[in-house]
Amino acid sequence: DIQMTQSPSSLSASVGDRVTITCRASQSISSYLNWYQQKPGKAPKVLMSAASSLQSGVPSRFSGSGSGTDFTLSISSLQPEDFATYFCQQSYSIPWTFGQGTKVEVK
């Protein structure tokens, strides 16, 4: 199985801050990397596919980059609705696997 490791596991930030989350794969996954946002008690919502392709309806303050083994999700100016947990997920090979999550909390 491909292991996905996110860092940090949690971070504290303020509204307006730039936030960057890193996801590392245990082997190359090309650009088969998706990002999801999950709020407490809710299902995850897909933000980004193929490492850097913004899903319809997702604000442009979200951006993604990377290929191979190292990927980042950035939020250019954190908004109140962005406090949530973010997961990366590889779809390169079965079984699809998720990172452990990064919780973005209010500073």
Place this chain on the structure above:
Amino acid sequence: QVQLQESGPGLVKPSETLSLTCTVSGGSISSYSWSWIRQPPGKGLEWIGYIDNSGSTKYTPSLKSRVTISVDTSKNQFSLKLSSVTAADTAVYFCARVSFWSGNYIIDYWGQGTLVTVSP
């Protein structure tokens, strides 16, 4: 707008079979692949498996011997069966749609999730 809704028992006894159904509305189940994902309380996401529009299935190896995913196109539903459950199978179970987007599979629509507790 596609909507998914899980249904099934919220409590299952150890060694028994967990059975969940996902009802899809707002679109045909025949055109996509469908997946189950679970999340133990306070933990991360675990992909269980999927069934594609030809009926072919893929499962995560750690659960493969206990899992069956099937589709009932006449009811626009798909199902999950997990046998011989233990407390470690206690989780919120999500059903979801899988789409092919920019040359990549994504999980783009999710049910709200249902908590299944394994306890005597």
